[in-house]
Amino acid sequence: MNLSFIRLTQPVAVQNNLSALRCRGDLAAIRELVESGKATINDRDSQNVTPLHWAPINKQLATCHYLIVQGAEVDAV
Numbered sequence: 076m077n078l079s080f081i082r083l084t085q086p087v088a089v090q091n092n093l094s095a096l097r098c099r100g101d102l103a104a105i106r107e108l109v110e111s112g113k114a115t116i117n118d119r120d121s122q123n124v125t126p127l128h129w130a131p132i133n134k135q136l137a138t139c140h141y142l143i144v145q146g147a148e149v150d151a152v
Contacts, residue, residue: 100130100133100135100137100138102135102137102138102141105126105138105141106141109145116142116145116146116147117147117148117151125147125148125151126138126142126147127139127142127143127147127148127149127151128151130142
């Protein structure tokens with residue numbers, strides 16, 4: 076999948092905070108966290124919300140696609 080069209084609005088700074096990254100649409104940092112094992116695609120934030128809930132709310136289509144392809148729970152409650 077070619078995601079080269081995605082432009083990041085902020086430099087990629089790998090944080091151990093998947094929730095903050097999904098709001099910014101920082102897909103490169105999200106991928107790095109998930110692929111390194113520092114986070115999982117179904118991690119929940121302090122509000123018990125998954126990245127796949129937040130990504131579409133913040134209009135992050137590429138992030139949604141990545142999370143779904145990686146096996147995110149699409150019906151998590």
